Amino acid sequence: MAQKNKSASDKPGILDRLRARYPWFDHVMRAQQRYRDAKGDFFAAGITYFTVFALFPLLMVTFAIGGFVLSRQPHLLSEIDNRIRQTVSADFGRQIVELIDRAIEARTSVGIIGLATALWAGLGWMANLREALSAMWEQHQDRGGFLRTKLSDLVALLSTFVALVVTIALTALSGSAVMREVLGWLGLEHAPGVSVALQVVSLLASLLISWLLFTWMIARLPRHSLSFRSSARAGLLAAVGFEVFKQVASLYLGVIMHGPAGATFGSVLGLLVFAYIIARLILFATAWAATSSENLAEAPVAPPEAAIIAPRDLGSEGIGVRGAFLAGAAGALGALGLSWLARKH
Numbered sequence: 001m002a003q004k005n006k007s008a009s010d011k012p013g014i015l016d017r018l019r020a021r022y023p024w025f026d027h028v029m030r031a032q033q034r035y036r037d038a039k040g041d042f043f044a045a046g047i048t049y050f051t052v053f054a055l056f057p058l059l060m061v062t063f064a065i066g067g068f069v070l071s072r073q074p075h076l077l078s079e080i081d082n083r084i085r086q087t088v089s090a091d092f093g094r095q096i097v098e099l100i101d102r103a104i105e106a107r108t109s110v111g112i113i114g115l116a117t118a119l120w121a122g123l124g125w126m127a128n129l130r131e132a133l134s135a136m137w138e139q140h141q142d143r144g145g146f147l148r149t150k151l152s153d154l155v156a157l158l159s160t161f162v163a164l165v166v167t168i169a170l171t172a173l174s175g176s177a178v179m180r181e182v183l184g185w186l187g188l189e190h191a192p193g194v195s196v197a198l199q200v201v202s203l204l205a206s207l208l209i210s211w212l213l214f215t216w217m218i219a220r221l222p223r224h225s226l227s228f229r230s231s232a233r234a235g236l237l238a239a240v241g242f243e244v245f246k247q248v249a250s251l252y253l254g255v256i257m258h259g260p261a262g263a264t265f266g267s268v269l270g271l272l273v274f275a276y277i278i279a280r281l282i283l284f285a286t287a288w289a290a291t292s293s294e295n296l297a298e299a300p301v302a303p304p305e306a307a308i309i310a311p312r313d314l315g316s317e318g319i320g321v322r323g324a325f326l327a328g329a330a331g332a333l334g335a336l337g338l339s340w341l342a343r344k345h
Helices: 002-009 014-021 023-037 040-071 074-087 090-105 107-136 146-173 176-186 194-220 232-256 260-290 293-298 320-344
Strands: none
Touching: 014 023, 023 260, 040 074, 040 090, 040 107, 040 260, 074 090, 090 107, 107 146, 107 260, 146 194, 194 232, 194 260, 232 260
């Protein structure tokens, strides 16, 4: 009976059998284990915080740029004032116009404060993101000094900003509206099936751009850069998940924005959910890349800890307190015995 129970307990479970049968499922489980061991949810929450926090100084910079533009184009400012006065009631419209004028007057100070705060928040965001990606790759090497680390984060932040600008520009150029204009120039806008083909091409272009961006982030943003070959599949996984999430998020926002609570807090909640899901998606894709078979085979094996050899000279330790006490007692007994024998004879 005991042997039967032992054989039943040694039988692999359903997850073990699935992992042995399907390599892709085993890869998913390895990636999930790496994501959990590296505290992926903790890092994703930190990335979300810095993402939302960095938006406020960016809005200040945007207002400052708008102030500089309006200060150099008084006719545009006058047109905006007239539109506000025609649309909004007299008192409220006057308050809005005065607020715009004060914002234009304070454009320099607002821009400087916004840039400084955006730089500080951006460095915090980048440091958290790089630490998270490095943890997924199990990069635990010692880093340099404080200034060297911050300069490295600044370079990575500027590189990410350029990559995001290029991605947004390419996404805008690959949009259906731009493609429809191109088809109009070519005289093909009314061709049969062009609408479906336009949507497919736009989706594929967006997928390709997202793939390039996520592959670059997974390979180049960790503390120690890796090859694009090791991150290409994970970048594609993140790109597909991102496109699916965009479609689901658009439907979700379209539903909740109709209610009063959604109209009030929908944009903020949507931003939080969007930032958190994207952070988790990037980190899980990085864990997927780090736990692939080729990357696990190339991972360096940590050397064993050094053995400490400490020779001891046992002969120099002496007899100790207990030994001295016993020797003294034995000597006293011996002296008493000799004295007794001498008296007897």
